[in-house]
Amino acid sequence: MNEQPASVSSLRPGLSLDCGHGTDRGLRRELNEDSYIASDPVFAVADGMGGHEAGEIASGMCVRALAAIPQLATGERTVTAAVLQQYLVRADTSIREATGARAGTTLTGAVVVEQMGMPYWLVMNIGDSRTYRLSQGQFEQISVDHSEVQELVDAGQITAQQATVHPRRHVVTRALGTGDETEADFWLLPVEEGDRVLVCSDGLNAELTDPQILRVLSSGGTPQDTADALIQAALRGGGRDNITVIVVDARNVLNDAGAATTAPRHNPDTEEQDTLPRSQATRQATTQPIPQQAPDGAAGNGEGHDDRR
Template sequence: MSVEVTAGVHASWGAATDRGLRRTLNEDAYLASAPVFVVADGMGGHEAGEVASACAVDVLRARLVGRSATPEAVNAAIVEAHREVQRIEAEPGRAAGTTVSGVVLSAVEGVPYWIVVNLGDSRTYRLSRGALEQISVDHSEVQELIDSGAVTRAEAAHHPRRHVVTRALGATGAVDVDYWLLPVSANDRILVCSDGLTGELPDPFVAETLLAESDPQAAADRLVAEAVRAGGRDNVTVLVVDARALEGADDGSSLTTPRGHDEPDDDTLPRGSRPGSGTREAAR
């Protein structure tokens, strides 16, 4: 699908999801409706994860789709979704929750930006000038171990705590979400995915696939199919969003953003430039 979203940006996108080969439910949910493109991966046992991810997506759809999406509006929608997910009943001893990661197309003084949002270990990447860059920072125990030098990335892939996230929508207390403001560049391609993709396919293979498939729906379909073929140990969801026909955007070389709690304020650095953080735990 392709529409003019904001500030002269024409976006086209594709979306695909699969429950995988080992799960009875698909606890992933996604929203791909201009200007919002997000993935949510639920947790909480039984059907609580499925309900939590769907609840988060429903709130974001109601608050943001078809409207002017400012950073303040995005943050307000995330806070509301957090409160709604907190009301969901889960298994005894567990809390319902969900990751959320993705982008919202916005404009600041007429210049188009991606507002990148992240909580948990779903991911948002940008493919630009042939290079794939992870924008979001995982909120997970293994990411903190990697950042501290306790384990390597190869060791983290098989760590017994690799599925434990340290922040989630619906966790106890105030929402603790990361935001980035990323200037839109000509021919940007955004990838948003649950960990069912990144747990099965290495980033270089993902980058090759995104470069090989020019159509965003074909790219999303192929990535999901490849993740299932590689093992399909988890639900897998992929959104691919392309930006075209830009007016007024800069070269997209900088990454600046507020960091959100109840109000967006502090700076959040790009992937690889900040240590891991977070104290709340939720395990799938």
Template sequence: MSETTTQTYRVGVTDDDDVILHWAAITDTGHRRDNNQDAYLAEFPLFVVADGMGGHAGGEIASQSTIARLQEIVDGGTVATATIEKALELAVADIASHPDTTDEGTGTTLTGVFFDAAMDEPRWVSLNIGDSRVYLLRDERLVQVTTDHSVVQELISSGRLSPEEADGHPYSNVITRAVGASELTPPDYLGIEVLDGDRFVICSDGLTKELTDYGIQHFLREESDPAKAVDAMLAAALENGGRDNVTLIIVKVERTGGAVSADDAETAKISTIDESSSTPE
């Protein structure tokens, strides 16, 4: 099994309020792929997953080029929506000019969160292009924060397809936005309050192909430690087939004081799990 990376980071908000972040990340080729076209970056304040696509080495080029450009803005200490979009523009140019990019379909998804301390009250900002996902476990309920940019999601949103029909749909792998397209569309963003006890799961679809949302929620509840949780989810995804590369990051939030209460939080709940309707898988 691939090696899990872990880290803890403390952010001072006020004299009596710190945010302590614990995170773990892992990526695995899976059972059916010859190479790993996923890449990730888990370094404060940015936590993102990129799932590459394209023939030959195209997917690896796209995901790694994107992560490399984002690493530059982390190293420069200027992670914000404007710098992220500039980095993505540079990544698109890198992908297009790479000598091994031969497939016009070369590109990558990108999803994740970054910690934004530029305002008086810190917040998370999620970002998304494609069908990799960010989930949030808050008050023991799992929420899908991001909305997939995919043909299937468009059909669901228009009422022409039910969520239950989506998994087996012939266009289930067709995405409508990617980094690497000739004209970059900026990510979708969502601001999220920083609450004590929150846990984020950032993952490629190699995880969600093998684990339902209920399964993800189950492992988060079973394992409060991010490292143990990522290991358990990866093991389950591989046991369930491992049909694709699998990459995931879990970020756990502790806040020592001055936190917004869960009752006051206004995070958009795009797809909340109804626990009474199913059991974990």
């Protein structure tokens, strides 16, 4: 088993989270190289690349690094983007040492944090696994793929539909454990009553379109039933890759009128710089990228990594 122990639900005064999750090898892969963690306040999926168990090693190290965050033991929701990046750097170093930089992993997910008593989703992403949110009737992809085809879409050279069948759609431009570009992107979004967040490896969205994903997410099932239904739908669609899904529902959200449009002020102690991730035209105003300082030498060499095993 390469998945991490996960909590089905977490109940606290005020905000209540209910979580469902699952993973499947798929119909064509010999190994499941996905790993995940679903333990309040961290909900994340890592998709390993490398094959011959190396990808499983990479994704497992990434998830174990996140599991070491002190807030998982204390129950506090005080994680910051700067702290998360520190743990991702540790994961990157461990993967390189263990695999000789021959394997890597993507990572995406949402961490629940509180700022001045208000709950937020702190979404992180590196690679082409995805985090979506269904909120107040609006469905959107929060994360932005780090992939060659996403860069072509951003440049207006191909459409999003063409990207789904492009021959280089599997090539990622950022990953942990391999390559030069290892900095994650972060977004901060207010938690709204009834929010449903989906975190998944690309084995899901490679088989299902966004409308198909939305249809299952909005069917009214519990998070666990919904996670199971999404995996089964991806298997029916072909199951050509490992499939991992986390679904998190938020209830009893204590929020004020201003929290829906105002993100908390950045802490200057994190020394964040104006290096912004790419934005999507369809993203709502509440989806605000958090600038991150790039580590020395992290400009990247433009090389991509094929995430096919």
